[in-house]
Amino acid sequence: MKASDNQALKLGEVDFGILNELTGYWLRWAQLNTYKNIRCFFFDEFDITPGLFGVLEVVGCNPGLTQTAVAKAIGNDRSAMVAIVDKLEKRGLIERKPSETDRRSNALFLTSAGKVFRDRVAGRAWDHNEEFFSMLTAEEHQQFVGLLKRVALAGPSTEAKQ
Template structure:
């Protein structure tokens, strides 16, 4: 017997996968990424790089390590991300003063302008993705997701 589709490929029995939160979250993430990929690609940026820019925009002066921790990225991924953003003149590194190996991050003027323009597009994509939910359902979804990020 073939299981109900439930967001997967029609005719595929997903078995226990449909009962696993991680599987369902991943499927939803793929759909969300599909909605936002056009917007991200039109700005020549990935969701991860935009995440770095937004964290730095809202928290100027954070170290690379702190930004990486906020986004759940490892050190090597952060170095690569910062290098890419720096080459595009969207972000700049400054020595922290207390540790020569540590850099504080700031958006450049170009970075501020870029994020302001990109944010509008990304908000629209997010709104399109969430349009199948009511306002109250969106609030519940974000509450549930927040709680799940705190599970240890």
């Protein structure tokens, strides 16, 4: 831990005090650094945001899901889904079909173009994932994901996801 303290301190000669010892602080930096990179990757190569791709992937894997169901799955409000589905629909990647069993809800499906697009993005996303985390060995990377999953699913938010 002291070796990494030196590493952190050399960044601008500013003392971060206890922040250096708070896991949440480093988790935030790691997420920020990673997300910035991923966002650029998605934008440059596919002109899409990670959030939009997430919806595309969930709908692709679960055809017929309602907007509210997708919102719950990815963890945001159903009102936010309106703009998201609008964007994806406007790009011809997704389709709102009136549900056959409930006239209040829309069943979501990928269009054929959406399926092609998703497959293309998914393949590159996986490659990019391996590329970006190449600062870790394969074993470390695997350890990292394992730890992240446990942190992500700990506490009261666990119920929200499963």
